[in-house]
Amino acid sequence: MNSLNPKVTAVDAAEKQKVWEADRDHFMHPWTDFSTFKESGSMVFTGADGVSIQDADGKRYLDGIGGLWCVNIGYGRKEIAEAVAEQICAIPYFSTFGHHTTPPAAKLAAKLAELAPGDLNHVFYGCGGSVANDTAVRLIHFYFNQLGKPTKKQIISRIDGYHGSTYMAMSITGVKFDHIGFDIDEQLVHHISCPNPYRRDPGLSEEEFCRQKVQELEDKILEIGPDNVAAFFAEPIMGAGGVIVPPKGYHKATLEVCRKYDVLYVSDEVVTAFGRLGHMFASEDEFEIVPDIITCAKGLTSGYLPLGATIFSDRIYEVVSKPQAEGAIFTHGFTYSGHPVSCAAALKNIEIIEREGICEHVKEVGAYFEARIRELGELDLVGDVRGRKFMICLENVANKETKELIDPAAKVGNRIADACQKRGLIVRPLAHMNILSPTLILTREDVDFVAETLRESIVEVTEGLRAEGYLAR
Structure with a gap:
């Protein structure tokens, strides 16, 4: 993972709270989930560099969604x-x-x-x-x-x-x-x-x-x-x-x-x-x-x-x-x-x-990214891994043979995204799916981190779903 811009630091607790409250009270977000927003508010990001973003507490994350399909050349380009x-x-x-x-x-x-x-x-x-x-x-x-x-x-x-x-x-x-x-x-x-x-x-x-x-x-x-x-x-x-x-x-x-x-x-x-x-x-x-x-x-x-x-x-x-x-x-x-x-x-x-030959880089490292993420198809929860290069979706299912979906109440996509975020990776939840659209400058080491973090997170979520009766044991 690329190192963060040294000029970017965490903000103090009082400033973070001020920003959080201003956002909650006045910023109407795209695709707002009002069932949780008024209580949880927004996660505040204060810095970014290369493939990484940083929150107000100073914790860094590999951005697996490229902002929103768009930070192709990475962050912090002077x-x-x-x-x-x-x-x-x-x-x-x-x-x-x-x-x-x-x-x-x-x-x-x-x-x-x-x-x-x-x-x-x-x-x-x-x-x-x-x-x-x-x-x-x-x-x-x-x-x-x-x-x-x-x-x-x-x-x-x-x-x-x-x-x-x-x-x-x-x-x-x-x-x-x-x-x-x-x-x-x-x-x-x-x-x-x-x-x-x-x-x-x-x-x-x-x-x-x-x-x-x-x-x-x-x-x-x-x-x-x-x-x-x-x-x-x-x-x-x-x-x-x-x-x-x-x-x-x-x-x-x-x-x-x-x-x-x-x-x-x-x-x-x-x-x-x-x-x-x-x-x-x-x-x-x-x-x-x-x-x-x-x-x-x-x-x-x-x-x-x-x-x-x-x-x-x-x-x-x-x-x-x-x-x-x-x-x-x-x-x-x-x-x-x-x-x-x-x-x-x-x-x-x-x-x-x-x-910088970024298209050529995508053809090479993007192919590696695609191959590593497709390996996750062997997990019980993952029914389909599809896409090309740096544009991939994992579709999670209750039964791989019938392709039956998991009860929406389980919020499986969100669970996997949360588990990844805890480990320092941002992925996008979309109902029962998770989407990856990272910056196009990922290294092979970055790709390995994404694949391994996703695997650990999916395994953790699968165990939880089984314990709660959403999946057969």
Whole structure:
């Protein structure tokens, strides 16, 4: 594990309590669990460096979730801080409305066009992945309006797909748990089933399962009507829905279906881009497709500053860039579109990824990480270990043969996360699953620590579940 920044120290008890109370009383957190928050509050972190984070008491942890799928180059990179400071001193902000720009915004757009596959040569900026996906929807609708196809508005995505938390992005999201108590647009968005090979009918081969899922997409397009369907949204590997890797050939086949019916294909690479799978973009290099649009964020700046981008094809640009009427303009954008400081951070982040060969490192050490974590599949509690490189999920089950789930009251994912945290490792609980998406600079020694800590924690939790009657002895 990398040593922590020596400038970062623990805070005294009084200051820690002050921060904890201010947070509890005033900070409304994303995905707040109100059944525990008012009593337990938040864990306060005060420092980070390399692969590690530090809490207010001075205890350090290996960050096994990379912040939230995003601290790709690791913590404490002074080059990012220097690039940001330099840009703030030069010009911290100016609106990009009305044909204004800054060097970082222009240079980053050109760099993203260079890195993206095929003819995806045009970039629209936002502040994160949700906004990038919202922009994709507005762009797609505008595109078909310009083509004289105003009925092509409907969006298809997948159950357990995650695309963001703004109203439109959450409507496209297919994680049903996230919809509880909220409204979504059920008239515009349609969901097909999740292409999860682990949960397929045992009578189906993976190839048959793939054909079935592809056919489901085509059937849904025909049901809605090809003249009404505008786009299909798909993550190359589904992240927050449980790190679902679709069967081989799935993306190529679904793209062919989309091409057949003039449906635009949106590859949501908010998680998979910028090295997580060993490529700057995974769509073509990992899954052999060139989509019409790629959305990205997170690893674009390695989480150092908020930034997202919607990268789209020449074909789309040629249509949307023609004035729709005399005096008409493309009326979509945000105050912080192309924010120069965020773009400067992204440029330096990409420079670091390329200069240090982080994608190559992921291919090597990420393969070792994947292999070590897959060894945990031999444990009684672990039904499935899936994912690729630095994007892995462990699905915990009550019975490995039947794949029966453990009673949700057991909160198995949380128990394992707590047991890991006690040992100095942060992993993400997601119902009965645990997710790993660490920084991309892990060493083999770091990987060994993660694997061994997870093993000890799962064994401890398994014993507890048996003692409490959640598992057979």
